[in-house]
Amino acid sequence: MPVEETPAGRTEPGLAAAIAADPAFRVLAQRRxxxxxxxxxxxxxxxxxxxxxxxxxxxxxxxxxxxxTTLGLPLGFGVMVATFLLVLFYVRRAGSDxxxxxxxxxxxxxx
Numbered sequence: 001m002p003v004e005e006t007p008a009g010r011t012e013p014g015l016a017a018a019i020a021a022d023p024a025f026r027v028l029a030q031r032r033x034x035x036x037x038x039x040x041x042x043x044x045x046x047x048x049x050x051x052x053x054x055x056x057x058x059x060x061x062x063x064x065x066x067x068x069t070t071l072g073l074p075l076g077f078g079v080m081v082a083t084f085l086l087v088l089f090y091v092r093r094a095g096s097d098x099x100x101x102x103x104x105x106x107x108x109x110x111x
Contacts, residue, residue, distance in 0.1 A: 019109050028101045035098070039090045043083060050079050 019025050053060060053075075061072035 015109060019105060022105060022108065024101060024105050024108070028098065028105065031101070032094070032098055035090060035093055039086045043086055046079055046082050050075060 054072075061070060061075065063071045065071055065074070
């Protein structure tokens with residue numbers, strides 16, 4: 001649902017300025033930034049932690065867990081699962097809280 005667009009598809013400058021000045025928009029921007037950091041920081045810690053172990057203690061990842069599996073395989077799989085869960089958390093949170101607030105702002109400024 002577009003918000004007051006010109007033929008070129010750009011929002012009107014007055015409308016964009018009004019939305020940017022809206023306190024609810026500032027709250028939205030802060031929540032979005034906080035949510036992004038709550039996903040990016042753990043993801044970076046997980047990835048760089050895995051790389052740090054890989055570089056500093058590769059023998060740990062070569063440790064056998066059975067006949068054909070080393071510790072590196074489940075840890076690598078864990079990195080992927082953790083990333084998936086963090087993305088799922090972001091999508092659900094953004095789809096509920098942030099989208100609801102966005103729709104409120106759009107409705108407030110729609111003409």
